[in-house]
Amino acid sequence: MTALQVENLSVSYRVPGGELHAVRDVSLSVTRGEVLGIMGESGCGKSTLAAAMVNLLPAGARIAHGAVRLDGTDMLALSPAAQRALRGRSVAMVFQDPMTAFNPVLTIGRQLADFVGAHDRALARPERLAEMLGRVGIPDAARCLHRYPHELSGGMRQRVAIAAALLMQPDVLIADEPTTALDVTMEAQIIHLMRDLRTTFHGAIVIVTHHLGVIAELCDRVAVMYAGEVVEEGTVDAIFHDPQHPYTRALLACDPAVVVPSSGRLPTIGGRLPDLTAPPRGCAFAPRCTLAEAACEAPVPRRTAGAGRSVLCHSAPQGGQG
Numbered sequence: 001m002t003a004l005q006v007e008n009l010s011v012s013y014r015v016p017g018g019e020l021h022a023v024r025d026v027s028l029s030v031t032r033g034e035v036l037g038i039m040g041e042s043g044c045g046k047s048t049l050a051a052a053m054v055n056l057l058p059a060g061a062r063i064a065h066g067a068v069r070l071d072g073t074d075m076l077a078l079s080p081a082a083q084r085a086l087r088g089r090s091v092a093m094v095f096q097d098p099m100t101a102f103n104p105v106l107t108i109g110r111q112l113a114d115f116v117g118a119h120d121r122a123l124a125r126p127e128r129l130a131e132m133l134g135r136v137g138i139p140d141a142a143r144c145l146h147r148y149p150h151e152l153s154g155g156m157r158q159r160v161a162i163a164a165a166l167l168m169q170p171d172v173l174i175a176d177e178p179t180t181a182l183d184v185t186m187e188a189q190i191i192h193l194m195r196d197l198r199t200t201f202h203g204a205i206v207i208v209t210h211h212l213g214v215i216a217e218l219c220d221r222v223a224v225m226y227a228g229e230v231v232e233e234g235t236v237d238a239i240f241h242d243p244q245h246p247y248t249r250a251l252l253a254c255d256p257a258v259v260v261p262s263s264g265r266l267p268t269i270g271g272r273l274p275d276l277t278a279p280p281r282g283c284a285f286a287p288r289c290t291l292a293e294a295a296c297e298a299p300v301p302r303r304t305a306g307a308g309r310s311v312l313c314h315s316a317p318q319g320g321q322g
């Protein structure tokens with residue numbers, strides 16, 4: 001039932017003076033019907049990982065090694081044409097700013113028809129497109145097909161982007177910060193929509209976000225990223241109630257939703273991300289970690305405790321809740 005499996009994936013960017021190791025040896029899997037959240041501070045590699053999952057990386061990026069299996073097929077080993085066919089049909093992506101995903105000079109209907117028509121002409125019929133827009137809560141969906149992207153609000157554009165991603169009924173939907181560009185009201189509506197989708201969309205969903213509320217509302221499992229690595233993974237319940245990695249604990253303590261009102265200030269994690277052009281041999285979080293000891297300078301073993309629960313830390317207990 002595994003819909004998406006990422007195996008030992010490493011992605012780097014060419015930068016002046018070398019290579020920046022943005023994603024480092026990441027392995028993850030998501031099953032049908034499951035929602036996996038990917039969280040972490042800005043710059044920890046979330047968006048690079050999401051783009052690598054559909055092999056739509058920006059110029060200058062390269063996949064150093066690893067596999068991205070969709071229903072067992074390694075997409076990265078396929079020809080560009082075969083990858084294009086898989087994108088949309090097997091895996092679809094929703095980006096942070098839907099404006100960038102649309103062509104400003106074409107109507108919504110034309111763009112949706114072009115997108116799905118390349119895979120399946122029957123799906124490109126206006127009635128079918130309007131039905132899908134209606135399903136994501138677009139009022140007067142038939143008229144919306146004649147509108148241009150700039151005529152819609154940010155929230156409506158994101159609904160259209162979600163509808164476009166779902167038109168082909170892909171096995172895997174990847175959403176990269178789907179609510180970040182929206183105001184609070186729109187954000188709540190999109191979270192509500194995505195929660196509703198859970199009952200009608202039976203594929204796997206991966207949501208990248210730095211918003212802990214989105215994780216708590218929508219996800220079953222969470223992968224916590226730091227400096228390009230997954231440092232902890234587990235169920236939402238395990239990560240929120242029994243975090244094992246000092247970075248996860250620090251991240252949860254910085255959540256604006258739990259800030260003590262009397263202090264009036266947001267806590268932040270002291271220190272900075274390491275230089276990813278020369279990642280450390282040992283724990284990347286050690287320079288910022290209050291529990292760091294000499295052992296943290298050596299490569300860190302990944303500790304697992306049952307399926308889907310793992311932590312990359314010397315000081316983490318051997319066990320942990322699944």
Ligand SMILES: Nc1ncnc2c1ncn2[C@@H]1O[C@H](COP(=O)(O)OP(=O)(O)OP(=O)(O)O)[C@@H](O)[C@H]1O
Pocket residue numbers: 013014015020022040041042043044045046047048049058059060210276
């Ligand atoms: N096009 C690029 N060229 C060079 N380096 C890049 C590029 N895009 C991202 N990076 C670097 O790769 C690392 C990971 O960035 P990425 O955007 O994947 O992180 P992120 O967790 O998604 O951050 P954010 O939440 O801010 O989007 C960072 O060090 C970033 O500076």
